[in-house]
Amino acid sequence: MKVEIFSDVVCPWCYIGHHRLQQAVRLFEGDVEVAHRPFQLDPDGVSTGEPLLRALERKFGGAGQVAQMTARVAGVAAEDGLDLRFDRALQAGTFEAHRLISLAGRAGRGAAMAERLFRAHFTDGLDVGDPGTLAGLAAETGVEDTGEGAEQVRADLARAHALGVRSVPLFLFEEKYAVSGAQPVETLVAALREVEARTAQEKAAQEKATQEKAGEGCEGDACAV
Template sequence: MADRFTIDVVSDVICPWCFLGKRRLDAALAALDMDVFIRWRPYMLDPTIPPEGLDRHQYMLNKFGAEKLKTIHDPLIEAGRELDVPYRFDLITRTPNTLDAHRLIRWSHTVERQTEMVERLFMAYWSEGKDVGDRDVLAACAGEAGINAQQIRELLDTEQDVEETRAEIQHATNIGVTGVPTFILAQSYALVGAQSPAVLVDAISRVAKEVGEA
C-alpha cells in the first residue's frame, strides 16, 4: 500500500459522531480524484462496559442526567440530515462492549472488506438498534458485509486477536487520541472530530501534496 494515500480512522462502533464522520469521509472521497486506502483503527469510548453490555437508557441517564438527555441527540440528528444518516435512537436498547466488534473489523481487513464491515456495524447499531456486542449479531453482520459468517462466529468464541486488539486500542491512547473519530492522514497529520466533507477534502489534498502523493 506504499503507493497509496492512507487514512487511518480511529473510531468506535458506539460513537454516533463516528458514524457521521464515516459518511462525511465517504462524501469527501467521492469528491476527490485520488487512490485512497482506508484503515479502520479501534477505540473504546468506555472500556468499563461489561461483556454483556448495559441497558442503554440507564447508562445514558447515569452519564448525562435526565435534563441533558432530553436534547443530547438533537445536534446529531440535525448534522446527520445533510447526508441522510439514519439515526434511530429510539430503537437502541443496549450499550454494548465493542471489543468483539473491533476484532471483527480487524479480521475484515484481511479480506479487504473493512469499510463495508464498519458501515454495516454502524447501520446495525444506529439505524436498526441491534446489539453489536452480541456475537450472533456480529456474525450475521459479517455475512451481510460479504464475509464468511460461520467462520466469524467460530472465531468470536476464541481468544483470537483479543490481546492484539486491546494493544491497538491502547496504542491509540499512547499516540494522543482522546476523541473520535480521529482521521490520521498519511501517518503525519490528524483531524479530530466529524469534520465536514469540505474540510476533509481540503486537508487530504494539502497533505497529499506535502507528502508527494497527489
C-alpha cells in the same frame, strides 16, 4: 495515501465522520487507502440489553439533557442522510465488533463492516456486543469470522493510547497529520489535498538531497568538488 480513522461503533459522531470520509475520498479522486482503527469510549463496557437512553440519562443526569444531546446529533446525521434512532439503541461492549472490523480489513471489507455495525447499533436497534448478532452481521457483510484478531485489536488500542488519541473520530493522514472530529466533507477533501501536496514536496526534497549527496565523491580519476 493512507488515512486511518480511529472510532468506536457506538459513537454517533464516528458514524457521521465515517460517512463523510467516504464522501471525501470519492470527491478527492486520488488513491486513498482507508484503515479503520479501534477506540473504546468505555473499555469496560458490556452488553446488558439496557436501552442506551437509560444509560445516558444515568451518566449525564436526566432525560432532558440527554434528549437535547441526542436530538442535536440526530439532526446533524439526518442532514447527511443517516437515520439515528436513539430510542432503539442498546448499551453494548464493542471489543468484538472492533475485532470483526479488523478481520474484515484484511480482506478489504473494513469500511463495509464498520458501516454495517454503525447501522446495526444506531438504526436497527441491534446489540453489537452480542455474539449471535455479530455472527449474523459478519455473514451479511461477507466476512468470515475465524475467531482471530483479538491481539491485533489490543495492539491497535495500545497504539491509539500511545498516539494520544482521547476523542473520536480522529483521522490520521500518512501517520503524520491528524484531524479531529466529524469534520465537514469539504474540510476532509482539503486535508487530503494538503497532505498530498506536502507528501509530494517531501518526496521531491528527499530526491534532491539524495542526488546532491551522490555527487560528493570520487570515481576513477574524476572528483566532484
